[in-house]
Amino acid sequence: MSERGRILFHLDMNSFFASVEQAHDPSLKGKPVAVAGNPKERKGIIITCSYEARAYGVYTTMPVWEAKRKCPSLLFVTPTFERYRIASQAMFAILREYSDLVEPVSIDEGYVDVTSVVNGADAIDLAKTIQSRILRELDLPCSIGIAPNKFLAKMASGMKKPMGITVLRKRDVAHVLWPLDVEKMHGVGEKTANKLREHSIHTIGDLGRMTEKQASEVLGQHGEKLWRRAHGIDSRPVDPESVYERKSVGNSKTLSFDETSKPALLQHIEQLSGKVASRLKEKGYVGYGVHVQIRYHDWQNRSKSRTFKEPIYRQSDIEKHAKKLFLELWNLEPVRLVGVTVQQLKEPGEITEQLTFDSYQQVAKEEPVRNLVEELQKKYGKSSIQKGIRIRSKGSSSSFSKDFLNDHNKEE
Amino acid sequence: MDWQASQAPERQPRLVAQLTRMIQSDRLSHAVLLTGEQGSGKEAVAHFLIQMTLCENPQNVPCETCRACRLLKSGNHLNVHSVEADGQFIKREQIDQLIHELSKTARESGRKFYIVHEAHRMNASSANALLKFLEEPTSDVTAILLTNQPHALLPTIRSRCQQMTLQPISSEQLKQQLMEQEVTESMASTISKMANSVEEGLALTEEEEFGLARRGVLKLMEALERGTAHALVQAHEHVIPLLKDKEKAERILDLLLFAYRDIVACKANPGSDCTFPDKKALWEQIAMRSTFEQLTYQLEHIMKARRRLHQNANRTLLMEQLVIELREVNAGV
Amino acid sequence: MKFEVMRDRLLEALNDVMKAVSSKTTVAILTGIKIEAKKEGIYLTGSDADITIQTFIPVEEDGEQIVQLTQTGSIVLQARFFNEIVRKLPTNDVLIEVKNGYQTDVRSGKSEFHLIGQDANDYPLLPQMEEDQSFTMPAELVKSIIRETVFAVSTSESRPVLTGVNWQIRDGELMCVATDSHRLARRSTKLENAPADEYNAVIPGKSLNELNKILEDNSEPVEIVLTSQQILFKAGNVLFYSRLLEGNYPDTSRLIPSEHKTLVVVNGRALHQAIDRASLLAREERNNVVRFTTQGQNAVEISSNSPEIGKVEEQVLAEQIEGEELVISFSAKYMMDALKAIEGHDVQIQFTGVMRPFILKSVHDDAILQLILPVRTY
DSSP states (O other): OOSTTOOEEEEEETTHHHHHHHHHSGGGTTSOEEEESOTTSTTOBEEEEOHHHHTTTOOTTOBHHHHHHHOTTOEEEOOOHHHHHHHHHHHHHHHHHHOSOEEEEETTEEEEEOTTTOOTTHHHHHHHHHHHHHHHHHOOOEEEEEESSHHHHHHHHTTSTTTOEEEOOGGGHHHHTTTSBGGGSTTOOHHHHHHHHHTTOOBHHHHHHSOHHHHHHHHTHHHHHHHHHHTTOOOOOOOGGGGGTTSEEEEEEEEEEEEOOHHHHHHHHHHHHHHHHHHHHHHTOBEEEEEEEEEETTOOEEEEEEEEEEEEOSHHHHHHHHHHHHHHHOOSSOEEEEEEEEESOBOTTSOEEEOOTTTHHHHHHTHHHHHHHHHHHHHHOGGGTOOSOOOSSTTOOSHHHHHHHHHHHHTO | OOOOGGGHHHHSHHHHHHHHHHHHTTOOOSEEEEEOOTTSOHHHHHHHHHHHHHOSSOSSSOOSOSHHHHHHHTTOOTTEEEEOOBTTBBOHHHHHHHHHHHTBOOSSSSOEEEEETTGGGBOHHHHHHHHHHHHSOOTTEEEEEEESOGGGSOHHHHHHSEEEEOOOOOHHHHHHHHHHTTOOHHHHHHHHHHOSSHHHHHHHHHOHHHHHHHHHHHHHHHHHTTOHHHHHHHIIIIIGGGOOSHHHHHHHHHHHHHHHHHHHHHHHOTTOOOSSGGGHHHHHHHHHHOOHHHHHHHHHHHHHHHHHHHTTOOHHHHHHHHHHHHHHHHTOO | OEEEEEHHHHHHHHHHHHTTOOTTOSOGGGGEEEEEEETTEEEEEEEOSSEEEEEEEESEETTEEOEEEEEOEEEEEEHHHHHHHHHHOSSSEEEEEEETTTEEEEEETTEEEEEEOBOGGGSOOOOOOOTTSEEEEEHHHHHHHHHHHGGGSOOOTTSGGGGEEEEEEETTEEEEEEEOSSEEEEEEEEOSSOOSSOEEEEEEHHHHHHHHHHSOSSOOEEEEEEOSSEEEEEETTEEEEEEOBOSOOOOOGGGSOSOOSEEEEEEHHHHHHHHHHHHTTSOGGGTTEEEEEEETTTEEEEEEEETTTEEEEEEEEEEEEEESOOEEEEEHHHHHHHHHHHOSSEEEEEESOTTSOEEEEESSOSSEEEEEOOEEEO
16 A cells, blocks of 8 residues: 555544534534533533534533633533434444445544545545535534545644544645644654653654654654654555454364363363463453353354453453353363453553452552552653553543444444 | 142152151251152142241141241242242342342241252353352251252252152153143043153143044054954054154054053953043953953064164054054964 | 221321332232231331331320220231322221221221231231340431441342441440442441340341431430341331341451551542542443542642543642552542541541552541542553
8 A cells, every 4th residue: 555645534523422412402503512421510520512612712621610600601411422322323334335444433533545436636525525414414513634644634634623624735744734733743642742842842843853763762663653644654554444453362272173071171261261361461451351162063153251340361360251151151062162262352551440358469469560660661661561562542442432343343 | 839738748758758757857958959850749849848847836747727837828938939940041140139038037937948940940150159059058048959850950069969859740640630631531541651741741732743643543453453454554544644753653653552551451450541541442342352462462563663663664664564463463373 | 907097197107117018029918018906006017028117106195096996906908009098098087997807998088998908917927026135326326327338238149248237236336337348338336325245247238228218317216126137126116127137247357457658638528529520531331430649748639531531630638648659549439438428527548558448537536437449450
């Protein structure tokens, strides 16, 4: 896939939750609307708000009482996530009518590769068509960025909101992007920005004017990536499958003969659980589901899975649950293949485990090691300790987004 | 479910006597596994065991008048709990709820009881939860597990229980019970020889082919009296079409076997019970002119046919040959 | 059985008794309430097997005639119907009469109902309570003891004994403990008239919640009678019985840390409000986690972060912070429950490490102790 010649859209729904609420209840249209957890109570905060509300200076996370003071006419609604999910599905269905290469990133944004659908100049017309269909059919506004790669498309869609269509070519990078604050750059968070500022890098241009090697010295691999982006280079493909990626880690084993002995089969489960545990550890993931697969001598496939509230990653836990599932599933017929998979993976940092009186002592033993790791991370940056691959879509893979990504999974 | 304790002494006299002695001498375990065919009266025995234990003035049977007996019979006794399969399985939540209930102090005086109906329907998770509970019994709880498939239970559960086996229901009792369900006497007599339980028996009355098989066999018996050719024609018309598979063929041979047993019984003891009471006149007629030797010979041929059936002989040929053999003997050697 | 009673008094008594009647029971007799007419007055009893409530309407009170008894006797009537009927009767005089067997007439003014009752002998007997093991407390104290502990019982049935609150009397002190293995609530109360013997029982949390609804928030004495099978609370004309949970309650005293590395004293209400706000952005699937960070000697920061919604940070001024710096995550719900139980103004929190249980108590006294296990994030 060559860098030149691709045409990608990045579509970003404008003020999505608030817009869905306005579409659902037209009397809210044109008015300042805020979605808040508990608007009746003084102490609530704004989850998101309409553009009309933003005009009054209302913003996400602002306390309700403050928002009311800034905008006395502000209308409050409580969030209805099911409604947002349905709207999101409808939006992606429209995108898929134009191209198979649609990559959902979160509930309200996604990339579309339209290279083989339109020629250069017609891209803007196509974007207008999509934008107006989403407005007409779903009553929802969106902004679309058009660019030769994902990074530029994403930057472009953010330039004009709401209802913008922005083209960003590689040759525009120096005069459009470089004057911007480096924190505005997709992929630069607060921490990275702070580190860059320590090196007197304030704008995207400052980053671009370094050498690639200098960037790498400041931020490691991530620095190289950001440097390339500052030059408008990003070769990541639009990958419709990315939502399916790394949602599970599993191993299976075809047995050398059709096995009927329970101890032998349980031993295979043990070995497989060990392998899965060490792969999970290597990648730094934990999962919330265990799945067991059996293929019988007559090629009948059967499987069973279970979801847990607390994360599964220790070999002993995987083994325990996998054995239990296996015994519930197995009909005593000869077995040709067994498999153990840990599912519903979560990225380190977004996992929580409520400790119990029975479990905390073991966990507390690991505390000194954890402190040491944190010290090292502070000193040398996070990548020095964390090994393996991390889920790509930064920041947006919280549980609600996960559910939403599962919606795409179901369409398989 | 109705309280069936009073049926137990009649349906399982030996087991009930044994249980009564154990209760009286306080030798009953805190976990009992009752194993028996469908219809053998497991619920009745379980109910008897409970009532005998809780009754305030038991003699050899519960008094039926004390408060405990009264509450048990009206389903109002708060110390008795039970679980049965919800769908195909007894689920984990059901066992958890049961254990939670049993973890509370008793509301009536005396022990607490629980009955697990069709205990083999516990899935692995429920069985393990119950096993854990059986392993740390609270002092005043008795478990009664019922099953007709003891080997489908976890061996660790079986070994925790005092196991008792119920006698299968006698064919005379089964006949009576079927007749109470409005099955005709002649049909009930036949089915009581073929089935192990009321449920199984009622299923047979619903099955059209079983009725046809019974009628076919009786027609063949009549035809056998009238000549070989006639018998062969009747066999082709009424019996051979029913030999669709090995099991059905086996059932027909069994019916034929019971017909000859009826004849033997008539000859030995004219007042005896019949599998086919509606054909008693014909049986007596055949019994009159047949010798025991001839009848034995005929029974042997039917048994031989049954064996050949299992060696996958051609079923049409097998039946034709059997008809000829039965006639040969009939014609007199 | 035959008597006349004032409708409002009957309704009042029914109201309490109905709280024990469950529509979900599988035992037929428990769908009814037992009515007993005796020389001294009318007894009404309702039960769901776990709890049993009996109320009493005296024949005479403060010189006023409330019940006119013609004939003693007893009957069990369908609770729901009887309650609805009494509610809708036209006058304040109600005549109840059992005729030939179990047929029961309920008359008021010109309206007349004929109900089919059940044999009162089939109704569960009230537990036998020896009165020698007993003590009294004001109703409002019983209520606050319940409020401060019962929220921490387990809702999972896998360890039945944890679904109850452990009441233990020793050395003139009542110690109540509840835990769901994630947090623990403990309340100790000095008894003025403690029973002679030690006592240890686990009362189902559900029973205590029901009791809390029935008791009024006043200083009227409640007599509490203890046996190994049941516990009885007597408040005025109401008797409240509960079954107990069998099995040994775990020894929780060893769970309570005796020393700490970080001590924070903070206004409980301010902390509660800050956590309540932060929890708006905390998701239930992630254990409602909020983060608590000490900032120097005078402030803590409460924060929460949900990538697709946003983040929230708030500073709460502390009265005092001693010892090591600390960043710890915990369930917002557990923390708010604990702060609500302490109710007081200044709360001291003692931490011994980010993976270890921490203690909350009032700075004024040690009567209430709350213990919470943190949430591990990684």
